Amino acid sequence: MNELAELHRRAREIADLNGIGGLLLWDQNTMMPPGGASARADQFEALERIQHSRLTDPQLGRILEELAPWAASEDPDSDDVRLIATLKRDHEKAVRVPTDLAAEMSSAAAHAQQAWLEARERSDFARFAPALERILELQQRYIACFDDTGEYAHPYDILLDDYEPGLTTAEIRDIFGVLQQELVPLVSAAAAAGEDGRLFPGQFPVERQKPFAEELLHALGYNAEHWRLDPSVHPFARSMAHTDVRLTTRWEPDDLSMAFYSCLHEFGHGLYEAQMSPSHYRTTLADAAGLGTHESQSRLWENLVGRGKPFCDWVLPVMQRHFGHPFDAWNAGELYRAVNQVRLSLIRIEADETTYNLHIALRFELELAMVEGRLSVADLPDAWDEATHRLLGLETPSIHEGVLQDIHWGAGMIGYFPTYTIGNLMAAQLWQGLRAELPDVDDAIAAGDFGPLREWLRDNIHRHGRKFDSRELLRRATGEDLQVEPFLVYLEDKLLDAGLLTAPVRVPRS
Amino acid sequence: MNELAELHRRAREIADLNGIGGLLLWDQNTMMPPGGASARADQFEALERIQHSRLTDPQLGRILEELAPWAASEDPDSDDVRLIATLKRDHEKAVRVPTDLAAEMSSAAAHAQQAWLEARERSDFARFAPALERILELQQRYIACFDDTGEYAHPYDILLDDYEPGLTTAEIRDIFGVLQQELVPLVSAAAAAGEDGRLFPGQFPVERQKPFAEELLHALGYNAEHWRLDPSVHPFARSMAHTDVRLTTRWEPDDLSMAFYSCLHEFGHGLYEAQMSPSHYRTTLADAAGLGTHESQSRLWENLVGRGKPFCDWVLPVMQRHFGHPFDAWNAGELYRAVNQVRLSLIRIEADETTYNLHIALRFELELAMVEGRLSVADLPDAWDEATHRLLGLETPSIHEGVLQDIHWGAGMIGYFPTYTIGNLMAAQLWQGLRAELPDVDDAIAAGDFGPLREWLRDNIHRHGRKFDSRELLRRATGEDLQVEPFLVYLEDKLLDAGLLTAPVRVPRS
Structure with missing residues (x-):
């Protein structure tokens, strides 16, 4: 098996x-x-x-072909067979893209990212617009590379497939159709009961946030x-x-929730990477199944764990110890209620769980329109503000709370946002699955013991890396395909439990 | 000229x-x-x-050959002709080394560096010894690749040549011969007048050192x-x-001089990199002439500038403003005397200018013995301590003040240390040259204006990058070849000027 050694x-x-590249x-x-x-x-x-030339090397194609009969005779779930399959996919996609285009996309993204930072600092969209136009032009050239495959029903599918293999525009449209229909009434019922302003009132000096975040992360499983x-x-x-x-976070002295929840969120991503099987190290299996799965991990820790009642029970004394006021006057129920309140807000990464997917719907709508050529970069800021008004009922007072808030488009990532919503849905399903298998998980979390949760995630998700795609991973972990309903049930149940909804709003679907 | 475009x-x-790789x-x-x-x-x-395969690519060899007649007809000092010459050198050296060996050396160095860190932390040489043995074994295999060139009189020349092209063991031996003979009486005369202990008495909290270092560096030419x-x-x-x-430094609360002088030193290195000609960016000319030249820049800022009287005039008020005690009771003459005192000490990077080259002589002696097979890794700690006693008259109380103090051998860098002494000698000659051309430089430095100095260095050294080797660069900048005498004259003059020597010790050479 010289070919297999060469493939490795x-x-x-x-x-x-x-x-x-990560560095x-x-x-x-x-x-x-x-x-x-x-x-x-x-x-x-x-x-x-260099990366592109390695993936497109005809010699790699030949080795993969030579290994095909052997792979067909082996256990389809074995590491080597899955390695061959994922490299075949990467090779076949890469050979369609000229190296020059891949290199230009990479360079344009790095430039645009810097332009985004500068535009954001100066609240000046014009500094970013030419870089974004270049990104879009390159994305169109990229899409054109796959025109004749017959594998993609919509040009945007080609972009989606890079972030979440197999995900389609049609599926995303259906999902957002249901979500918008269900979430808008839920948001308006719950937001009425919610409060205004920051999640946690008060000032939280950065030098006190840091040791808090450190204690939090270490308890979850972070180690220096x-x-x-x-x-x-x-x-x-x-x-x-691995x-x-x-991880990175942002320290905001007047908003503790920024560092708090972004640490939980990024910890979820980091744990996925850290718990990949060491046996996959230095193979292309040591990667995520898809960004939907990656996001399911971050959202699971941020929301399903971090905004759950048992976690509030555990974390409140930690917060009291680090900050005193205002938490010394709170009980865990008040914390639980505060961190789950539904507030229509402008910033996606600060959005509550209930409104979050409306932010994604907005981005999906706009990037799809740009890819379809229905929306120009020049018209993007107005379109953003209009959609914010339509979907969230809010005015956008400044451009860095509007179209300049996210780095993604500037980093050349179009087709990425929908994976956030896939992640939210997957997280609810995984949560349901793991709670069925770990009946004591609430008690463990309330006691600050996150070990059983980490182990379940390692066994069912993390260790597999990219061996299985997101669909298959979800099926293996929960026995189910991707669904919207568990997420909606979970949301409404929690809002009711936290006293943020006085009565059910939704008519449950089958 | 398709070949030239391809070469670029x-x-x-x-x-x-x-x-x-730098990142x-x-x-x-x-x-x-x-x-x-x-x-x-x-x-x-x-x-x-990948780097090695790029340099050894036979196609590169062919292009260089095809360009040779054209290069011979052009201005030998033009950028393109020098680019061809340096790439030819790199190609010809690289093709002698198998890619596997180059890769192993790189990986072994990274592993050994970590082993060095751990050994240092635990003061346990045994943790480092196997990694260093592996480094030495690989260096021997590397040397063997050049055995049949007939270009190197001594195996160690092969290693030297990678750090300072053309430098030989014989030259270094001669230089250290003179230096040891001259420095030992100078050290013993001056050290008698010196004081014990830290350069600056007192405690200097890191949070006060940082703004001081920042102000210092910004004044020199650092910008964020x-x-x-x-x-x-x-x-x-x-x-x-560029x-x-x-830059990096080390903050020692009980030793302000560590951050102070290492910032000056590393600034000198950094300025060399920052002031390379932008027209050489993304060519192999955007690199140092040799590490001797690199070190001449760091030592020039650390010592010839930083320990000079005009600099003391400028920096003392800055130190008074940042730290108060003990500097508020000092005058510039006292600072000048304090920072030039000759103290026999164990740590190379804390050594004063006068004793510094004795530390290098020690390392040269030991690494040469290892390369020649006369000294084993197991015997290295004792040999270190013996040489420290012989050359510096000191006992070595702990291994991290002894053989574990420097990272170089652990980073696979053998043949590197002598470039420090070359740098010291070059710095004295450049200093002589620039003072002749910039008669007002002392006044400028005393006024905190480092612009004229930076510009002289840019024009004479930095901008050329690797266009000329260290010898040629020195000749172009000063009209002279490398000499020991200017360094010795400079040293003795300063010790006399600072009142650290009461009468001349040396008999000047012709």
């Missing part, structure tokens, strides 16, 4: 290059002096050319031997390997 | 990969969680394989748009491009 050698190099990206968003941005774009481009936490404009998680996991 | 394309990629190294020593070390070694190895400063165990400087320069 190639997979090793591809995986190492991915790790290096370039992490550094760009945390440490790099701003003046280094242009050189970083060049470095991304150089790396992308393999993880680190840094500030960034847009919180994110990135790993260079042994080197980097 | 290749040089661009090699330069971008160097920038990426991997910087991150490893500043940010990386310790548990990420093994994955980082894999990433270094993957990168080294393109530079950053972080803590590391072993201070160093690294750039990813627009992205990273």
Whole structure:
């Protein structure tokens, strides 16, 4: 099996290059002096050319072909068979894209990311617009590479498939159809009972937030031997390997919830990376099943764990110890109610669980319109504000609370946002599944013991890496396909439980 | 000239990969969680394989050959002709080394660096010994690749040549011969007049050292748009491009001089990188002439500027403002005397200018003995302590003040140390040259205006990058070849001027 050894050698190099790319990206968003941005774009481009040439190497295609009969005779769930399948997919997609285009996309994204940062700092969309136009133009050229495959019903499907293999525009449209219909009445009923302003009233000096976040993260499973936490404009998680996991957060002295919930969220992403099977290290299986699955992990820790009653029971004394006021006058029920209140707000990453998917619906609508050529970059800010008014009933007072709030489009990521909603739905289903298998999980969480939860996630999701796609992983973990209903049931139940809804709003679906 | 365009394309990629390698190294020593070390070694190895394959590509050899007649007809000092010459050198050296060996050396160095950190933390040489043995074994295999060239009179020359092209063991032996003979009486005469203990008595909380270092660096020419400063165990400087320069330092609450002088030192390295000609960016000319030249820049800022009388005039009020005690009771003459005192000490990076080269002589002696097979790793700690006693007259109370103090051998850098002494000698000659051309430089420095100095260095050294080697650069800047005498004259003059020597000790050489 010389071919298999050669395939592993190639997979090793591809995986190492991915790790290096992770570092370039992490550094760009945390440490790099701003003046280094242009050189970083060049470095991304150089790396992308190499990565792309490795994936498109005809020799790789030949090895994969030679291994096909052997793979067909082996256990289809074995690591090597799945490695062959994922590399085949990557190879076949990559060969359609000229290396120059891949390199240009990488460089354009690095430039646009910097333009986004500057535009945001100056609240000036015009600084970002040309970079975004370039991104869109390159995305259209990318889409054109797949025109003749006959595999994609809609051009946007081609973009979706890079983030969540197999996900389609039609599915997303259906999901948002149901969600908008169900969430709008739920939001208006619950928001009426909610309160205004920040989740936690008061000032929280950064030097007191840091030890709090550290205690929180360590309790969840973070350890300094393999993880680190840094500030960034847009919180994110990135790993260079399962042994080197980097989280970022944003410290806001007047808004403790920013660091609090972004730490929980990014921890979920980081744990996924940290708990991938060491046996997949340096293979292309050491990656996420899809970004929907990745997001299910972050949202699970942020919301299903972090805004649950048992977690409130455990965390309130920790908050009281670190901050005193206002928490010393609260009980866990009040915390539970506060962190689940439904508030129509402008910023996606600050949105509550109930309104969150409306923010995604907005982004999906706008990026789809841009991909279909129905919306120009020049008209984007107005379209954003109009959609914000239509979906959330809010005015957008400033552009950095509007179209400049998210880094994604500037980072060349179009077709990414829907994976957030897929993640929310998956998280509710996984939560249902794990609670059935771990009847004592509430007690464990209330006691600050997150071990059983981590282990369930490791066994059912994390360790598999990219061996199975998101659909199959969900099926294996829960026996079910992706559904909207469990998420809606979970939401309404919690709002009722927390006293934020006085009576059921929804008519349950079958 | 398709070949020239193709050569530039290749040089661009090699330069971008160097920038990426710089980031991997910087991150490893500043940010990386310790548990990420093994994955980082894999990433270094993957990168080294690619870099090495780019340099050894037979196609590159053919292009260089095809360009040779054209290059011979052009201005030998033109950028393109020098680019061809440096790439030819790199290609010819690289093709002698198998890619597997280059990759192993890279990975072994990353592993050994981590072992060094751990050994140092635990004061346990045994944790480091196997990694160092592996480094030495690989260095021997590396040396063997050049055995049949007939270009190197001594195996150690092969290692030296990688750090300072053309430097030989014989030259270094001669230099240390003179230096030891001259410095030992100078040290014993001056050390008698010196004082014991830290350079600056007192405690200097890190949160007060940081703004001081920042003000200092900004005055010299550091700017946050393109530079950053972080803590590391072993201070160093690294750039990813001339627009992205990273310095590190070490904050010691009971030793202000550590951060003070390491910031000056690393600034000198950083400025060299920052002031390379933008027209060389993304070519292999955007690199140092040699590490001797690099070190001449750091030592020039640390010592010839930083321990000079005009600098003391300028910096004392800054120190008084940041720290008060003890500096509020000092005058500039006292500072000048304090920072030039000759103290026999164990740690190279804390050594004064006069004793410094004795530390290098010690390392040269030991690494040469290891390369020649006369000294084993097991015997190294004792040999270190014996040489410390012989050269410096000191006992070594702990291993991290002894053989574990420097990262170099653990980072696979053998043949590197002598470049420090070359740098010291070059710095004295450059200082002589620039003072002749800038008669007002003392006044400018005393007024905190470092612009004229930066510009002289830019024009004479920095902008050229790797266009000329260290010898030629020195000749172009000063009209002289490398000499020991100017350094010795400079040293003795300063010790006399500062009142640390009461009468001349040396008999001047011709």
